Amino acid sequence: MPRLTEHPIDSQQLLNAVQTTQAGAVILFLGTVREFTNQRQTLALDYEAFAPMAIAEMDRIEAEAREKWILAKIETIHRLGHLTLGEISVGVAVSAPHRDAAFAAGQYMIDELKRRVPIWKKENWSDGSQEWVHP
Template structure:
């Protein structure tokens, strides 16, 4: 079963959350990253995400395997969109289930930080004034 996915269509949040359900889980934490209308003081009109799919899938799975080994969790999933996205679209979703909330929160943050740092997904921001620019998450500070 795949724990990391690249999605060309809207992410099925409810479906992914159901995959995390377990009698062993007392907590579930999720993160949603949406396309916003600004970045670095510039108005953004839309985004395009591109990925080197074979490497992105493999690295995403590696991160999810690491999180299951490193944290006391029941399960975890992550999905990241590729293609054209509009303002307000869901770009990335991470979900974690665990016996206790602390491990679920810690693991969820680890996943999103590592995906943004390590997975080869590039973002082309299209700005309101007509220009565009490619960004890769490893050039962006983790907040």
């Protein structure tokens, strides 16, 4: 079950949640707040979501991953609110009987999350300006 949270993401909790004796492989992806983008300096990011649709879309992505690969357990979580440098904004953990499926599913899930899930980030640049990020 995907989650949105206003609180710091506990990466160890994600790993613990997907570990199972059915799995021979566990992968963890973390997205973190990066300081520099094309030489511009970030101080913080603010994340906002259309929460019910974000959860529904994350649910659909998890279901798609399960159709494509043989997986054991999945955890998807996205942080909302004000995040400072280095904090974890998103976490995807996948366990599977074999590593190929775990890696492929993890890559698919974070790529699709970034492409489809209705969440937006606003840059707080070091010059004091703010700017919504959109592709």
